[in-house]
Amino acid sequence: MGSFLETVYDVLFNPKQAMRYIAEKKLIGQALAMFSIGILVPVWAIYTGLKGTSGVSVLGLLFIVHVIGSLVLWVFSAAVLSFIAELAGGRGTAVGLFSALGFSQLPKIVVMPLWVLAALLPAGVQATAFGLIGMITVIWMLVLHVAALQGAFSLSGVRAVLVLSVPLLVSIGAIVVIIIFAGSALMQLPF
Amino acid sequence: MFKKSVVLLLILIVGVSMLVGLFITPGLNNKKIEGEKLAVIYVEGMIVGGRGQVGLFSEGGGTDHLIRQLHTARDDSSVKAVVLRINSPGGTVPASQEVGEELKKLRAAGKPVITSMADMAASGGYWLAACTDKIYANPATITGSLGVYVPYSNLEELYKKIGVRQEKIKSGPHKDILSPDRQLTEEERAIIQAMVDDMYNQFIEVIAQGRGLDPAAVRELADGRIYTGRQAKELGLVDELGNMYDAIDGAAAMVGIQGKPEIVEYGKMSVIEGLLGARSSLNPEQMLLKHVKEMLSASPAAMPQSY
Numbered sequence: 127m128g129s130f131l132e133t134v135y136d137v138l139f140n141p142k143q144a145m146r147y148i149a150e151k152k153l154i155g156q157a158l159a160m161f162s163i164g165i166l167v168p169v170w171a172i173y174t175g176l177k178g179t180s181g182v183s184v185l186g187l188l189f190i191v192h193v194i195g196s197l198v199l200w201v202f203s204a205a206v207l208s209f210i211a212e213l214a215g216g217r218g219t220a221v222g223l224f225s226a227l228g229f230s231q232l233p234k235i236v237v238m239p240l241w242v243l244a245a246l247l248p249a250g251v252q253a254t255a256f257g258l259i260g261m262i263t264v265i266w267m268l269v270l271h272v273a274a275l276q277g278a279f280s281l282s283g284v285r286a287v288l289v290l291s292v293p294l295l296v297s298i299g300a301i302v303v304i305i306i307f308a309g310s311a312l313m314q315l316p317f
Numbered sequence: 318m319f320k321k322s323v324v325l326l327l328i329l330i331v332g333v334s335m336l337v338g339l340f341i342t343p344g345l346n347n348k349k350i351e352g353e354k355l356a357v358i359y360v361e362g363m364i365v366g367g368r369g370q371v372g373l374f375s376e377g378g379g380t381d382h383l384i385r386q387l388h389t390a391r392d393d394s395s396v397k398a399v400v401l402r403i404n405s406p407g408g409t410v411p412a413s414q415e416v417g418e419e420l421k422k423l424r425a426a427g428k429p430v431i432t433s434m435a436d437m438a439a440s441g442g443y444w445l446a447a448c449t450d451k452i453y454a455n456p457a458t459i460t461g462s463l464g465v466y467v468p469y470s471n472l473e474e475l476y477k478k479i480g481v482r483q484e485k486i487k488s489g490p491h492k493d494i495l496s497p498d499r500q501l502t503e504e505e506r507a508i509i510q511a512m513v514d515d516m517y518n519q520f521i522e523v524i525a526q527g528r529g530l531d532p533a534a535v536r537e538l539a540d541g542r543i544y545t546g547r548q549a550k551e552l553g554l555v556d557e558l559g560n561m562y563d564a565i566d567g568a569a570a571m572v573g574i575q576g577k578p579e580i581v582e583y584g585k586m587s588v589i590e591g592l593l594g595a596r597s598s599l600n601p602e603q604m605l606l607k608h609v610k611e612m613l614s615a616s617p618a619a620m621p622q623s624y
C-alpha cells in the first residue's frame with residue numbers, strides 16, 4: 127500500500143486491512159480526495175437523470191446541501207463512533223477513524239456503471255434495478271463502516287456492528303418518541 | 318503495478334459510464350417527468366368546508382385540502398386528465414358547491430375530469446360528479462339522494478325534564494332560528510323552507526347543466542331517493558358502468574394517452590401522516606361529543622345538508 131490507487135484497490139478487495147492501514151497512517155488527504163469524488167459522482171448521476179427537465183434547476187442547491195450534509199455527517203460520525211468505540215473497549219483515534227470513514231464513500235463511485243446499465247433496462251424492471259443498486263450501495267457502505275471501526279479501533283466484527291448500530295438505534299428511538307409526543311399533543315388540539 | 322492497473326481500469330469504466338450517462342439520461346428521462354399523466358383525487362367521507370382535521374404533517378377531510386389537490390392537478394402540465402374517485406354519502410351544500418365550481422374551472426383549463434363512484438356517491442357526492450365530464454359507477458354503487466335538508470332537533474321537552482332553561486337576548490326575532498330549545502314558528506319554518514328550496518333549485522341546475530338533462534326531468538328524479546349504479550345509468554345520471562380502472566382507461570382514451578397511463582395520486586397519506594394526521598372520525602368519543610355539541614348548539618351548526 128502507499129499510493130492512492132493502491133489504497134483504493136485494497137479497500138475494494140481487502141477492506142479490513144486497508145482500513146487498519148488508513149487509520150494507522152491517518153491518510154486524511156487521500157480520504158478527502160475519496161470523499162470529494164464520492165460526492166461528485168452521485169451528483170453527476172443525478173444530473174444525467176434530471177438534465178433537460180425542470181428538476182435540473184434545483185441541482186445547485188442539491189449539490190450544496192449534499193456537500194455540507196455529507197461533510198457534517200462524516201465529521202459527526204467519526205466523533206460519535208470514536209466515542210462509542212472507546213466505550214466498547216476499542217483503542218484508536220478519532221482522526222484515524224475519520225480517515226477510514228472517508229474511504230467508505232467508495233461504493234458510491236463503483237456503482238456508477240451499474241447505474242448506467244440499469245438505465246438501459248426496460249422500464250418495467252428499471253425501478254427494481256435502481257432499488258437493488260441502492261440497496262447494494264448502502265449494504266456495501268455499512269460493511270466498509272464496520273471494517274473502518276474494526277481497523278481504526280481493533281474491534282471484533284460483532285462489536286464493530288454494535289458500535290455502528292448504537293447511534294442508528296438511538297436516533298430511530300428518539301425520532302419515534304418525538305413523533306409520538308408531538309403527534310399526540312397536536313391531536314389533542316380542538317381543531 | 319497490478320493494483321494500480323485494476324484501479325485505473327475501474328476509473329476508466331466509471332469515467333466512460335459517466336459519459337454514457339450523459340446521453341442515455343438514466344432513470345428519469347424527459348418523457349417520464351414531462352410526460353402524460355392522469356391524476357387520481359380521492360373524495361372520501363363527508364364533504365365539509367374548511368381545513369378539516371390538521372395533523373402534524375398533514376391536513377385533510379375538508380374542502381380546502383381537496384381544492385388544493387385540484388389546483389395542483391391544474392398547475393401540473395404533465396397531468397392531462399383527472400379521475401375523481403368519490404366514496405361519499407354527501408356533505409354540506411356550500412362545501413359541495415365550492416368543490417363543484419373548482420371542478421368546472423379545472424375542466425375549463427382544458428383538463429377533463431372523470432368520476433369513478435366507489436361504494437357510495439350520493440347527494441353532495443353526486444353534486445361533484447355532476448360537475449365532471451363523465452361518470453363511471455359500479456352497478457351496485459349507491460348514488461342519488463338528490464335533494465337538500467336542514468337538520469333540526471327540538472329538545473324542548475328534554476330541557477324541561479332536566480331543568481335547563483335558556484335565556485336569550487336577541488338582536489332580532491329570528492336570531493335563534495333552529496335553536497333546539499324551542500319549536501320553530503310557522504314564519505321561521507317558511508324561511509328555512511325557502512332556503513332549502515333555493516338550494517334545491519341550485520342543485521337541480523347543476524345536475525341539469527352537468528348531465529345535459531331537462532330540469533323538469535331532474536326534479537322528478539331528485540325526490541331524495543337513492544339509486545343503484547345500474548338504475549342511475551338507465552336514468553341518465555351515470556354514463557358508464559365500471560370500476561376505477563375502467564374510469565382510468567376511459568380518461569386515458571379521452572385525452573389520447575397511448576398504452577398504460579402513468580398515475581399520480583394526490584392527497585395520499587404516508588404511514589407517518591396516517592398516524593400523525595389521524596382524523597377525529599377514528600375516535601368514537603370525539604365523534605359522539607361533536608354530534609352532541611351540534612345537537613345542543615344554536616343555528617350555526619344547522620348547516621343545510623345535501624346528504
